[in-house]
Amino acid sequence: xxxxxxxxxxxxxxxxxxxxxxxxxxxxxxxxxxxxxxxxxxxxxxxxxxxxxxxxxxxxxxxxxxxxxxxxxxxxxxxxxxxxxxxxxxxxxxxxxxxxxxxxxxxxxxxxxxxxxxxxxxxxxxxxxxxxxxxxxxxxxxxxxxxxxxxxxxxxxxxxxxxxxxxxxxxxxxxxxxxxxxxxxxxxxxxxxxxxxxxxxxxxxxxxxxxxxxxxxxxxxxxxxxxxxxxxxxxxxxxxxxxxxxxxx
Numbered sequence: 001x002x003x004x005x006x007x008x009x010x011x012x013x014x015x016x017x018x019x020x021x022x023x024x025x026x027x028x029x030x031x032x033x034x035x036x037x038x039x040x041x042x043x044x045x046x047x048x049x050x051x052x053x054x055x056x057x058x059x060x061x062x063x064x065x066x067x068x069x070x071x072x073x074x075x076x077x078x079x080x081x082x083x084x085x086x087x088x089x090x091x092x093x094x095x096x097x098x099x100x101x102x103x104x105x106x107x108x109x110x111x112x113x114x115x116x117x118x119x120x121x122x123x124x125x126x127x128x129x130x131x132x133x134x135x136x137x138x139x140x141x142x143x144x145x146x147x148x149x150x151x152x153x154x155x156x157x158x159x160x161x162x163x164x165x166x167x168x169x170x171x172x173x174x175x176x177x178x179x180x181x182x183x184x185x186x187x188x189x190x191x192x193x194x195x196x197x198x199x200x201x202x203x204x205x206x207x208x209x210x211x212x213x214x215x216x217x218x219x220x221x222x223x224x225x226x227x228x229x230x231x232x233x234x235x236x237x238x239x240x241x242x243x244x245x246x247x248x249x
């Protein structure tokens with residue numbers, strides 16, 4: 001089997017990024033950065049220049065630009081925990097009307113299901129609760145209900161609501177400390193069709209500097225953090241940081 005390396009190989013990269021074995025979706029950029037400290041010894045002999053120099057890698061970092069806004073990805077960017085919520089029925093939840101405005105519910109509404117909104121009758125009163133009509137007295141969103149100014153719901157009115165929740169995942173942001181993950185890039189060189197695999201043993205993404213939720217274009221966010229040395233790797237000539245394997249074209 002030949003071990004002769006290709007001398008001239010151009011590169012146009014694409015591929016799939018896995019974090020702890022999970023496909024994170026479309027990644028538009030994946031970049032290593034090496035911070036290098038160089039020390040020099042000046043020559044004071046005729047001609048000047050340096051008589052010696054030494055370079056030392058101070059840090060290795062990795063950044064990835066993601067555009068898949070699932071909560072599992074966002075938990076890496078926001079040091080969060082993801083909870084899974086099943087659909088369920090909520091009855092007699094107490095809310096207070098804001099007219100005009102949004103009256104939030106404690107859970108995400110399933111707007112396709114029946115919503116029942118009634119007035120609260122004071123204890124001891126002989127009055128019957130008033131049932132309000134969707135589209136006449138209020139509108140429904142995933143976040144709650146919006147009383148209509150032309151309807152019967154008045155500002156400050158106490159209400160009860162029955163509704164069905166949406167099955168959802170809930171990201172609790174900024175509740176975790178930094179998490180180390182393993183990153184694998186299952187890539188291909190689009191110039192020649194040759195596969196390449198990069199394995200990063202210990203990657204510790206820092207919290208994202210920001211997250212944009214409104215815009216005119218598709219959103220994206222960046223994960224960036226240190227690539228740490230894996231001291232369990234002790235074999236001579238083996239990297240403690242990452243390895244790239246490239247197949248022959």
